[in-house]
Amino acid sequence: MSAASCLLTEDQFLCSICLDVFTDPVSTPCGHNFCKTCITENWNINVLCQCPNCKKLFYTKPELQVNTFISEMAAQFRQSAQQKASSSNSEQQAAKPGEVPCDVCTGTKLKALKSCLVCLGSYCETHLKPHLTMAGLKRHQLIDPVENLEGRMCTKHDKLLELFCKTDQMCVCMLCSVSDHKTHDVVPLKEEYEGKKAELGKTEAETQQMIQKRRLKIEEIKRSVELSKEDADREIAGGVQVFSALKESVERSQAELIDTIIEKQRETEKQAEGFIKELEQEISELKKRSSEVEQLSRSEDHLHLLQSLPSLNAAPPTKDWTEVSVHPPSYEGTVRRAVNQLEETLSEQMKKLLEAELKRVQQYAVDVTLDPDTANPWLILSDDGKQVKHADVKKNLPDNPERFDYCAIVLAKQSFSSGRFYYEVQVKGKTKWTLGVARESINRKGNITVTPQDGYWTICLRNESRYFAFDDPPVCLCLKSRPEKVGVFVDYEEGLVSFHDVDAAARIYSFTGCCFTKKVYPYFSPGLNDGGKNSAPLIISLVTCQSH
Missing domain, CATH: 1.10.287 (Helix Hairpins)
Incomplete structure (x- = not known):
């Protein structure tokens, strides 16, 4: 008997209904074998008695007797299979929390290798073999093991969800596509899967790029x-x-x-x-x-x-x-x-x-040029945008929103919204001038009040020898020497605007605790010509570290 069983294949000892080794095997008149319980329940459910394998109809329910030969062969095979399964199970891993267990295993549930979308079951290596060997089961769709296979079935029609409705953005079955979603844009699930997978790939690439940017930002911050x-x-x-x-x-x-x-x-x-x-x-x-x-x-x-x-x-x-x-x-x-x-x-x-401080801020020197679109019509700008002075004749210029229409002011083209910057302006020979920085949102029309509350941080010379900081209230500055070149330094994050006498390496004045939230621009006002007394221009100078 043992020698004969070795000549038989594994499929011959499996019931095609329960997919397990025969229990009390019986033969139908058409010659196919099933577990007695399996075929009996199958015929009790259906109106007609039909062979599950060859589909032959029996108009009267056949009397079934246990096939003793097949029963003995199945018992011997079951014993051999159990020994083999016991040996195999020792090598296979039991399902851990979070892993999908085999639905067929009794006792210790082994980890499932695949789930079947037709049988709606998950199988370990041993119980998966019928789906890999039996002709009828090979056509079943296997996927990586998942829980809740019932969720892949249409609750209305009890059919597999194998289509996707783009109109309603939901998975549907074949019957849904010809009923509730008849006029909708319905595509195969695989097609939508491929499209979404491509989108996810793109999203993943973008996410990785964002992650990389943030890692680089972390490195930048660490370096800072x-x-x-x-x-x-x-x-x-x-x-x-x-x-x-x-x-x-x-x-x-x-x-x-x-x-x-x-x-x-x-x-x-x-x-x-x-x-x-x-x-x-x-x-x-x-x-x-x-x-x-x-x-x-x-x-x-x-x-x-x-x-x-x-x-x-x-x-x-x-x-x-x-x-x-x-x-x-x-x-x-x-x-x-x-x-x-x-x-x-x-x-x-x-x-x-003070000399060390000046050298330190000079390291943040930037190239600054004057913006003609902001210049008051009474101002004359040099072609290179580095000089400005007041004229005796008003130019005919368009009154665009950026232009100062009443006060003799011009801003730089360059704006700053972070970090530190520094520039120097020659004021030699002038009797009046105002320098500093201004917020982008300042008022540029009519008479202007230059205070920090209005968005200006500036110092000025008036009447040849009187220096002021336009703080609130204004501060009269007592300087030991008359500056010929003024350096302006801004630390945006620190909220600092400081002014320096470059030649004397002395600090003139500092605005602290400034609230910068938007762009700021370098600010220049050469003052009125005053009959030629104040005809010298303000000159944006090339910054070179001073040696004192």
């Missing part, structure tokens, strides 16, 4: 942090160096002050000691004479006293001490002179810091 850390370390080192020098200077001045005072006190003490020593010497001589006088005065021998008196030592020379005194030294101005010296040292350090 590194550069910021390097700048911070440099600033700390520079600050420590400056304050160490100042500390040393203070300590040195303090030591010199103390030494000066101590030396004066020492000289006073030395003078006093000299006077005291001299006085003590005179006192010693005077005591000696006093002793001799006292001794002679006690003599009762008249002759002896009179004879000894001429030989008595003459009085020792003494000094008139009436006008002699020790005066405490005067310390008037000693501390002040030390502080003045310290102030000079501090001024030198401050000058070095």
